[in-house]
Amino acid sequence: MITGIWSFIIVYLLVNLAVFGMYGLDKKKAISGEWRISERNLIGAAVMGAPGALFGMIVFRHKIRKPKFYIGVPVILILEIAIAVFLVSRFGVPSL
Numbered sequence: 526m527i528t529g530i531w532s533f534i535i536v537y538l539l540v541n542l543a544v545f546g547m548y549g550l551d552k553k554k555a556i557s558g559e560w561r562i563s564e565r566n567l568i569g570a571a572v573m574g575a576p577g578a579l580f581g582m583i584v585f586r587h588k589i590r591k592p593k594f595y596i597g598v599p600v601i602l603i604l605e606i607a608i609a610v611f612l613v614s615r616f617g618v619p620s621l
Contacts, residue, residue, distance in 0.1 A: 544571065552585040
C-alpha cells in the first residue's frame with residue numbers, strides 16, 4: 526500500500542506531467558492557429574508544477590520570449606524549492 530511521502534511524490538509527478546502536457550498542447554494549438562490555453566491558466570499550472578512548466582517551455586520552445594514566463598516560471602520553481610527546504614529543515618524528512 527502506498528502511503529505518506531510516496532503518495533505525495535506520485536501525485537506531484539503526475540501534476541508535473543499534466544502541466545508539461547498543457548504547455549505542449551498550447552504550443553501545438555499556437556502552430557495550428559486554434560483556440561489557445563490562456564496565459565493565466567498556464568501560469569496557474571506552473572504554480573502547481575513549476576518543473577513541468579519549465580521543462581515544457583524548454584522542450585516545446587514555448588513562451589520563452591515572454592518575461593512573464595522566462596522570469597516567472599523559474600521564480601516559482603525557486604519558491605517551491607525554498608518551501609520544500611524549509612519544510613524539511615523544520616520537520617525533517619518523512620519516513621518512506
